[in-house]
Amino acid sequence: MPATNQSLPTHFQGWACAGKGKQLEQTELPLKTFGDDDVDMDVSHCGICGSDVHTMDSGWGPTDYPCVVGHEIVGTCTAVGKNVKDIKVGDRIGVGAQSGACLECENCKSGHENLCLKGMIGTYNGKWPSGEKTFGGYADKWRGHQRFVFKIPDNMSNEDAATFFCAALTSYAPMRRHNVTKGSKVGIIGIGGLGHFAVQWAKAMGADQVVAFSHSDRKRDDATKLGCTDYVVTSNKEEMAKFNGKLTHIVCTAYADNFNWPAYLSTLTHNGTFILVGLPEEPLAGIPAGLLAVRQITLCGSIIGAPNEVQEMLEFAAKTGVKPWIQKYPMNKVNQAIQDFRDGKPRYRFVLEN
Ligand SMILES: [Zn+2]
Ligand SMILES: [Zn+2]
Secondary structure: OOOOHHHOOOEEEEEEEOOOOOOOEEEEEEOOOOOOOEEEEEEEEEEOOHHHHHHHOOEOEOOOOOEOOOOOEEEEEEEEOOOOOOOOOOOEEEEOOEEEOOOOOHHHHOOOHHHOOOOOEEOOOOEOOOOOEOOOOOEOEEEEEHHHEEEOOOOOOHHHHHHHHOHHHHHHHHHHHOOOOOOOEEEEEOOOHHHHHHHHHHHHOOOOEEEEEEOOOOOHHHHHHHOOOEEEEOOOHHHHHHOOOOEEEEEEOOOOOOOOHHHHHOOEEEEEEEEEOOOOOOOOOOOOHHHHHHHOOEEEEOOOOOHHHHHHHHHHHHHHOOOOOEEEEEHHHHHHHHHHHHOOOOOOEEEEEO
């Protein structure tokens, strides 16, 4: 039986951030007005993403507080609007960093909703077309548009599924788009939340060689278990030099100021591709144009992924067994989890559990 509007909740309990540097506090906040395309979810799990912390800290400009972050949200569907056909009450579902788009522009209509020409609607710190605020998954409930809600494959648990919706997608989509495949030789810069997925994707997509680039030796064993064939400590110039001209792709998940462009670009073979995931606050600096030219290197960015890529990724992961390494925290220990995240403790993703 479809739920009637009268029986639907109007509010939810979220762990809200009231301002930069403040602890999260459980707060009652309004859900958006239920629409015909909306899906309600009882949240079971939500992953913790670097973007969450960045937004709590107003790192990308002023945040609209109070803000409930979290955009790796998984749970059970509790109600659907009358236009919703593919999702039913009781289904296990998830949503990622995007919750809306105009759905009418050229990009939305051609399956690139993440590139909506009117701007994508972020799952938190955004506004629905009605002007109501969007709220993320550090919460008991979530409500949003069916286009950005996905069913979880049967052989994937909710706690594992959560982290696919941002960390995994952010690396999967550009690696597919730039054709990582059998025979590829892929370097992954940074073995963290994104990087530990990127290594597994490269292997699952058939790459011959997967090389971890890390600033210390600490993650060598983990990288091997994840599927790396080689591990390079980036301060070791001789090790770096061994890969000169060898790689077909680099996936950079750990860009920092004073990034050593010449050292990394040198590891690419001709017509190689450098994929930058993540969103540095400052313009890129120090890129050696000569090296780009003489090796015909493609340098590209990427932003999450479109709904069709989410669907494809979930199926691919279910088939190949790509799986996050997670540690769980009870939702009410969210402040401890955030502190541990800030201290660099995830190996390799934290997931909050209701
Ligand atoms: Zn994220
Ligand atoms: Zn659009």
